[in-house]
Amino acid sequence: MADRVKALLASGPKVVNVGLVDFAASMRDQGVAVAQVDWRPPAGGDAEMMSLLDRLL
Amino acid sequence: MVVECAFLRSRYFDSVYLMRVAKRISGAPGIHAAAAVMATEKNLKALAQAGFAGAETFDPSPNDLVVAVRADSSESAHAVLDHIEEWLAREPVPATGAVFGSIEEAARDQPGSNLAVISVPGEYAANEARHALDSGLNVFLFSDNVSVEDEVSLKRLAAERGLLLMGPDCGTAIIGGTAIGFANAVRRGPVGVIGASGTGTQEVTTLIHRAGSGISHAIGTGSRDLSDAVGGASTLVALDALEDDPGTVVILLVSKPPGEATVRRLRERLARCPKPVVTCFLGTVPASGQPGVVEAGSLSDAAFQAVRLAGGHPDEGDHAAVAAIAEEARARLGPGQRWVRGVFAGGTLCYQAQQVLGDAGLAVHSNAPLEKKLLLVDPFRSEGHTAVDLGDDVFTLGRPHPMIDSTLRSERIRAEGEDPETAVLLLDVVLGFGSAEDPAGDILDAINAARRSAAERGGHLAVVASICGTPEDPQDLKAQAARLRSAGVAVFPSSVEAAAAAAAIAGAR
Numbered sequence: 161m162a163d164r165v166k167a168l169l170a171s172g173p174k175v176v177n178v179g180l181v182d183f184a185a186s187m188r189d190q191g192v193a194v195a196q197v198d199w200r201p202p203a204g205g206d207a208e209m210m211s212l213l214d215r216l217l
Numbered sequence: 218m219v220v221e222c223a224f225l226r227s228r229y230f231d232s233v234y235l236m237r238v239a240k241r242i243s244g245a246p247g248i249h250a251a252a253a254v255m256a257t258e259k260n261l262k263a264l265a266q267a268g269f270a271g272a273e274t275f276d277p278s279p280n281d282l283v284v285a286v287r288a289d290s291s292e293s294a295h296a297v298l299d300h301i302e303e304w305l306a307r308e309p310v311p312a313t314g315a316v317f318g319s320i321e322e323a324a325r326d327q328p329g330s331n332l333a334v335i336s337v338p339g340e341y342a343a344n345e346a347r348h349a350l351d352s353g354l355n356v357f358l359f360s361d362n363v364s365v366e367d368e369v370s371l372k373r374l375a376a377e378r379g380l381l382l383m384g385p386d387c388g389t390a391i392i393g394g395t396a397i398g399f400a401n402a403v404r405r406g407p408v409g410v411i412g413a414s415g416t417g418t419q420e421v422t423t424l425i426h427r428a429g430s431g432i433s434h435a436i437g438t439g440s441r442d443l444s445d446a447v448g449g450a451s452t453l454v455a456l457d458a459l460e461d462d463p464g465t466v467v468i469l470l471v472s473k474p475p476g477e478a479t480v481r482r483l484r485e486r487l488a489r490c491p492k493p494v495v496t497c498f499l500g501t502v503p504a505s506g507q508p509g510v511v512e513a514g515s516l517s518d519a520a521f522q523a524v525r526l527a528g529g530h531p532d533e534g535d536h537a538a539v540a541a542i543a544e545e546a547r548a549r550l551g552p553g554q555r556w557v558r559g560v561f562a563g564g565t566l567c568y569q570a571q572q573v574l575g576d577a578g579l580a581v582h583s584n585a586p587l588e589k590k591l592l593l594v595d596p597f598r599s600e601g602h603t604a605v606d607l608g609d610d611v612f613t614l615g616r617p618h619p620m621i622d623s624t625l626r627s628e629r630i631r632a633e634g635e636d637p638e639t640a641v642l643l644l645d646v647v648l649g650f651g652s653a654e655d656p657a658g659d660i661l662d663a664i665n666a667a668r669r670s671a672a673e674r675g676g677h678l679a680v681v682a683s684i685c686g687t688p689e690d691p692q693d694l695k696a697q698a699a700r701l702r703s704a705g706v707a708v709f710p711s712s713v714e715a716a717a718a719a720a721a722i723a724g725a726r
Binding site: 162166168169172177178179183187188189190192195202 | 396
């Protein structure tokens with residue numbers, strides 16, 4: 161049993177939210193700590209290329 | 218009628234925020250419809266299909282924002298588009314608190330972070346999930362349109378790191394009482410749920426709550442997890458976790474039909490589970506008769522069996538009431554009214570409705586059919602009995618899910634009402650965190666219009682609906698039911714009952 165999964169269930173979520181800010185707001189309303197990432201599409205917007213570069217770097 | 222576009226370079230907003238902006242613009246004088254999307258290739262294609270051609274001429278990049286309007290004149294269009302910054306500024310952005318530049322930074326600066334919730338567009342989602350797993354975070358991956366190859370490699374990475382990956386295409390989870398994504402306000406209790414299906418999980422958790430019991434955790438796995446390509450990787454991690462969780466007394470698994478090899482492997486694993494298990498594999502998986510495992514035939518049955526195993530006494534609904542409502546509606550149908558038309562926001566509820574209608578002897582067409590031969594030729598047009606899942610990719614490209622944005626659903630409801638052969642409209646209304654503020658209210662005009670169309674022809678359109686939600690949900694279950702009833706809708710407490718009523722109204726005509 162993975163400890164980090166066990167810890168998530170035992171202590172509840174502490175969240176890093178990437179994407180819809182409504183989700184962050186909804187979890188915060190429920191009393192959960194949420195750190196929002198200011199996400200936007202990578203420069204140029206070519207997802208496959210960015211993913212490839214990311215893996216190479 | 219004219220179509221005009223405004224174009225803002227390097228301005229990123231998320232899709233739900235943009236939906237609200239578009240909705241507000243649609244109400245401006247002379248504007249018939251509006252769309253606001255990021256200018257990705259897929260979104261531009263979807264825009265053109267939705268009748269907003271012209272945006273592609275700007276040589277856009279995915280970081281640019283396109284706002285398109287259909288207006289009665291160029292003046293009306295420009296009255297909005299020339300002041301687009303003001304329209305954007307008018308729509309409040311939800312408070313985000315601390316904002317970070319990357320997942321790594323956020324995880325570092327918020328000590329104890331243990332879960333990344335990722336809902337970026339599908340083409341970027343796998344990459345972000347990789348970053349999250351590398352940062353030691355469990356992941357709830359809401360995004361869909363992630364390839365199965367990426368899913369397999371992400372789940373392998375999660376296993377190496379000792380982490381749980383819920384998703385991709387994971388709509389729902391409840392972890393330690395916190396609703397994540399589309400999920401309902403349910404009390405904590407003895408039933409642990411593992412769901413490959415978002416609305417399936419919402420339906421069982423709300424029924425368990427309303428039966429007086431509660432949920433320890435509901436772990437989403439992603440819609441493809443039990444396919445043979447993925448092999449149940451997240452389901453097996455979730456099973457380990459719930460076995461180990463002292464608050465979980467009974468485990469309930471819910472999924473559309475799993476792959477054959479995967480279901481064999483899963484059953485071997487379930488045979489070693491020390492806690493009682495209920496499975497609900499909707500569709501056509503033959504029962505195995507496995508000892509220690511209750512094999513439920515519907516979401517309601519699964520929820521009630523789990524409550525019973527946990528020591529509760531569920532009230533299983535009123536079959537006589539279903540029959541009485543159906544009888545009355547049936548008597549009022551005109552001679553040419555024959556078909557059930559299910560217009561669903563919840564994919565699993567759509568799937569289950571097909572099963573219920575199929576068991577009643579009706580062949581039901583769908584964009585997500587039980588059998589391939591019943592696939593709709595055109596998902597935008599119903600044929601015979603039809604149950605359409607509006608959460609399917611073909612409908613959500615470039616727009617938010619129908620549980621948030623009812624535009625397409627309202628259009629479809631009106632269209633079904635205009636078909637003189639439609640006898641019954643079958644609907645689901647899904648409440649909870651993440652869903653629209655007033656999901657029943659959003660489709661009320663369309664329901665009234667559809668019923669009026671039938672009445673003008675001298676017929677009677679029966680409308681039946683189920684509400685998936687709890688009295689504790691932000692939308693207020695009772696008020697939602699009252700709104701539907703005020704429009705003459707027969708409201709049922711579960712999707713199985715609503716589908717059974719629809720079958721009884723339209724069956725054998």
